[in-house]
Amino acid sequence: MLSGEIPEDIGLFSGLKVLDFGGNVLSGRIPDSVTNMTMLEFLTLASNQLNGEIPRKLGLMKSLRWIYLGYNNFSGEIPKEIGELISLKHLDLVYNNLTGEIPSSLGNLINLEYLFLYFNKLTGPIPKPIFNLKKLVSLDLSDNSLSGEIPELFSQLQNLEILHLFSNNFSGKIPNALSSLPHLQVLQLWSNRLSGEIPRDLGKYNNLTVLDLSTNNLTGKIPESICSSGRLFKLILFSNSMEGEIPKSLSLCKSLQRVRLQKNRLSGELSPEFTTLPLVYFLDISSNNLCGRIDDRKWDMPQLQMLNLAKNSFFGPVPGSFGSKKVENLDLSGNNFSGSIPQSFGELSELMELKLSENELSGQIPDQLSYCKKLVTLDLSHNHLTGEIPTSLSAMPVLGQLDLSVNELTGTIPANLGNVESLVQVNISHNHFHGSLPSTGAFLAINSSAVTGNKLCGGEKTSGLPPCNGVKNHARWFVLTFLLAFLMMFAIIVFFSIFVRQRKGSELKRVESEDGTWELQFLNSRASKSITIKDIVSSLREENLVASGKTGLSYKGKSSSNNKQFLAKKIASISTNSWMDWTQLCKVNHPNIVKLLATCRSGKAAILVYEYIEGKHLSEVIQRLSWDRRLKVAVGIARALKYLHCYCSPSIILGDITPRKIMVDEKDEAHLRLSLPGINYLNSDSKCFNSSAYVLQANTKSKFQTYSKTAETKGSSKGLTTEKSDIYGFGLLLIELLTGKSAADPELGIHGSLVEWARYCYSDCHLEMWVDTALIIKNNNQVVLNQIVETMNLGLQCTAGDPAARPCAIDLVKSLESVVRSSCCAASGLKLFSVSL
Numbered sequence: 001m002l003s004g005e006i007p008e009d010i011g012l013f014s015g016l017k018v019l020d021f022g023g024n025v026l027s028g029r030i031p032d033s034v035t036n037m038t039m040l041e042f043l044t045l046a047s048n049q050l051n052g053e054i055p056r057k058l059g060l061m062k063s064l065r066w067i068y069l070g071y072n073n074f075s076g077e078i079p080k081e082i083g084e085l086i087s088l089k090h091l092d093l094v095y096n097n098l099t100g101e102i103p104s105s106l107g108n109l110i111n112l113e114y115l116f117l118y119f120n121k122l123t124g125p126i127p128k129p130i131f132n133l134k135k136l137v138s139l140d141l142s143d144n145s146l147s148g149e150i151p152e153l154f155s156q157l158q159n160l161e162i163l164h165l166f167s168n169n170f171s172g173k174i175p176n177a178l179s180s181l182p183h184l185q186v187l188q189l190w191s192n193r194l195s196g197e198i199p200r201d202l203g204k205y206n207n208l209t210v211l212d213l214s215t216n217n218l219t220g221k222i223p224e225s226i227c228s229s230g231r232l233f234k235l236i237l238f239s240n241s242m243e244g245e246i247p248k249s250l251s252l253c254k255s256l257q258r259v260r261l262q263k264n265r266l267s268g269e270l271s272p273e274f275t276t277l278p279l280v281y282f283l284d285i286s287s288n289n290l291c292g293r294i295d296d297r298k299w300d301m302p303q304l305q306m307l308n309l310a311k312n313s314f315f316g317p318v319p320g321s322f323g324s325k326k327v328e329n330l331d332l333s334g335n336n337f338s339g340s341i342p343q344s345f346g347e348l349s350e351l352m353e354l355k356l357s358e359n360e361l362s363g364q365i366p367d368q369l370s371y372c373k374k375l376v377t378l379d380l381s382h383n384h385l386t387g388e389i390p391t392s393l394s395a396m397p398v399l400g401q402l403d404l405s406v407n408e409l410t411g412t413i414p415a416n417l418g419n420v421e422s423l424v425q426v427n428i429s430h431n432h433f434h435g436s437l438p439s440t441g442a443f444l445a446i447n448s449s450a451v452t453g454n455k456l457c458g459g460e461k462t463s464g465l466p467p468c469n470g471v472k473n474h475a476r477w478f479v480l481t482f483l484l485a486f487l488m489m490f491a492i493i494v495f496f497s498i499f500v501r502q503r504k505g506s507e508l509k510r511v512e513s514e515d516g517t518w519e520l521q522f523l524n525s526r527a528s529k530s531i532t533i534k535d536i537v538s539s540l541r542e543e544n545l546v547a548s549g550k551t552g553l554s555y556k557g558k559s560s561s562n563n564k565q566f567l568a569k570k571i572a573s574i575s576t577n578s579w580m581d582w583t584q585l586c587k588v589n590h591p592n593i594v595k596l597l598a599t600c601r602s603g604k605a606a607i608l609v610y611e612y613i614e615g616k617h618l619s620e621v622i623q624r625l626s627w628d629r630r631l632k633v634a635v636g637i638a639r640a641l642k643y644l645h646c647y648c649s650p651s652i653i654l655g656d657i658t659p660r661k662i663m664v665d666e667k668d669e670a671h672l673r674l675s676l677p678g679i680n681y682l683n684s685d686s687k688c689f690n691s692s693a694y695v696l697q698a699n700t701k702s703k704f705q706t707y708s709k710t711a712e713t714k715g716s717s718k719g720l721t722t723e724k725s726d727i728y729g730f731g732l733l734l735i736e737l738l739t740g741k742s743a744a745d746p747e748l749g750i751h752g753s754l755v756e757w758a759r760y761c762y763s764d765c766h767l768e769m770w771v772d773t774a775l776i777i778k779n780n781n782q783v784v785l786n787q788i789v790e791t792m793n794l795g796l797q798c799t800a801g802d803p804a805a806r807p808c809a810i811d812l813v814k815s816l817e818s819v820v821r822s823s824c825c826a827a828s829g830l831k832l833f834s835v836s837l
Helices: 008-012 032-036 056-060 080-084 104-108 128-132 152-156 176-180 272-276 343-347 367-371 391-395 415-419 474-482 484-505 525-530 533-538 576-580 582-587 618-624 627-647 711-715 723-739 753-763 773-778 782-798 809-820
Strands: 003-005 018-020 025-028 042-044 049-053 066-068 073-076 090-092 114-116 138-140 145-149 162-164 169-172 186-188 193-197 210-212 217-219 234-236 258-260 265-268 282-284 289-293 306-308 313-317 329-331 336-339 353-355 360-363 377-379 401-403 425-427 432-436 455-457 509-513 516-522 545-548 552-558 565-571 596-602 605-611 615-617 651-653 662-665 670-672 678-683 692-697
Touching: 008 032, 032 056, 056 080, 080 104, 104 128, 128 152, 152 176, 343 367, 367 391, 391 415, 533 552, 533 565, 615 618, 618 662, 627 651, 627 662, 627 670, 627 723, 627 782, 627 809, 651 723, 723 753, 723 782, 723 809, 753 782, 782 809
Parallel strands: 003 025, 018 042, 025 049, 042 066, 049 073, 066 090, 090 114, 114 138, 138 162, 145 169, 162 186, 169 193, 186 210, 193 217, 210 234, 234 258, 258 282, 265 289, 282 306, 289 313, 306 329, 313 336, 329 353, 336 360, 353 377, 377 401, 401 425, 432 455, 651 692
Antiparallel strands: 509 516, 516 596, 545 552, 552 565, 565 605, 596 605, 615 662, 662 670, 678 692
């Protein structure tokens, strides 16, 4: 937490070899007297608030081997005098405001191994003398405004392992020289203006694991040699003009995990081998010119979660299986598929999005689709489907978007379809439906464009439908009249039965106590049978107090009928608007989320009743947890986020994730408590499938919100809370699990220093500098150390300054599950995984 300026007389330490002021809140300029320390070997001033120009006199410090000035506010040009430090091995000036061109003098640093200049405002070409750095292992010039062509002189950097030049203005062709680098593992050139073909021998002599050339103007074919290393696991080439067939060698690349080839001009059929890649979990080859049948080959992709074949020319029947029970997103729209929708799709228990629109599908909508209990989006529009809408669709608990437009469907609209509370968007236009429109749910304010082209009636004015004037069939009217008395009696009995059950559950009850009148509403029918009003009110005693916080006090209660334990949280003040939306949380049902059972209110005071979790807060036990147990906690919370963001419709945004909100039970399972007093509605731009989201926000700042780079401010440019805010909070949680340090640790400062400190230490490549010492002592083996590094890498991605660069909840779960499986890709301790998602 050191602040102020670096004192001028620091130079009196003339014999000093190591000077590390990293991770403080120092401001001002670097004093010229620093150059008096002529024996200094390591200079680290990273992650502060230093400004001004980098002193040119640094060139006098001939013993320097390490310069790390990243994450400050330095401006001006990179001093050419740094090129006189021939002993330098590591130069890191990242995340500053440096301008001008890269000085040619850096080519004199013949011992340099790591050159990191990313995230500045550098311009001009890569100077040719840079290619004299024969010992260079990692070169990262990304996120600048560099221009010109990428030189063939890269052939001189035979030790290069990682090359990041993405997010610049480079043009011209990708140099053939890159194909000759035997140690090259990671090549990322995305988001430039590169053109021409990919070098024919790229990958043939390299050791590629990650290749990202997306968002350029590349043409030609995908090279056959691209996976020659046998280690390539991420291939990202989308948004180019690639053509030709997908090479057979790529179909045999068993190491592939993530493949994104969409928005190109690829043609031909898929080879039989391409549909049996064992590790691929994400495959997007949409918006190409691919063709042929895909049902006549074996689909055996056991890890597949996301498959997008949209906007191609595939035809024939839709395959009944893709060799994976893990499929979450399936998009086959915009092709020429025919035949019926496979009933076996009902076996895809993880399916959240199914898009089959703009095909030639016929037959009826299978009832089995209702077995997909996690399905949020169902789009079957623009086909030739017949028959009626299955009434079983109304049993889908999280269905949010349903599009059946432009088909040949008949019959009436199932009345209970309007009772699906999660359904927010419906389009049934241009079919042959008749009868009245349901007057509930998503049909209440449906737009006329979503119902036009049918013979429907009723609905609100927005539907544009005529009123229903009664039944024209006199015979039917006679029968209905004859049975009217019986039906009325039956309806009264049913209504009374439902009314009694509801009163037992969700009825608003009132009870008098010494604190006033309390209004109680159960959100869980089982709880309503075992927990009484008296149980809740009587639990609010000092001897039952288990926790206290800024938003209220928590008490342990017990049912008088069956000794069922619960947690009652008393909140001192809550607004009326906030209170109205709490019942939305009664739908939340996930093993890693604490269930909300009931709500009580008296004036502005409130009580929230939760299931009781036998365990302790993560903040209390984090220091005693082993690495495996910490990783299990991280996976559990990631799964909870995935559920809230992707399975709930509308999705739920937390806005606050801290160890105090997480309970760890005796089995080391993590349970996230949704305990914030406000809930608001917010439009959300998500990588999941919901067009809207509920946002849970605290009235007071959480621990991670004490930083300048909070989840709210980093969530969007306008400071709105989004799903990316939750991802930021989760990243901070990962850093706490790895380092053992609290986000509010006074030694780390109050200006985002925990994240900056973690970035600084991580880039240092010294594990012992940032990881919790207990983890190092207990897990001194390379596999676990690699897992720790990969997890920290994920934490730093989650806390990226640009919200768009943060992964979504689905990717969090996938990455952590990969860590648990001890991924075959060893972590290098560098920016290995900073690829575009």
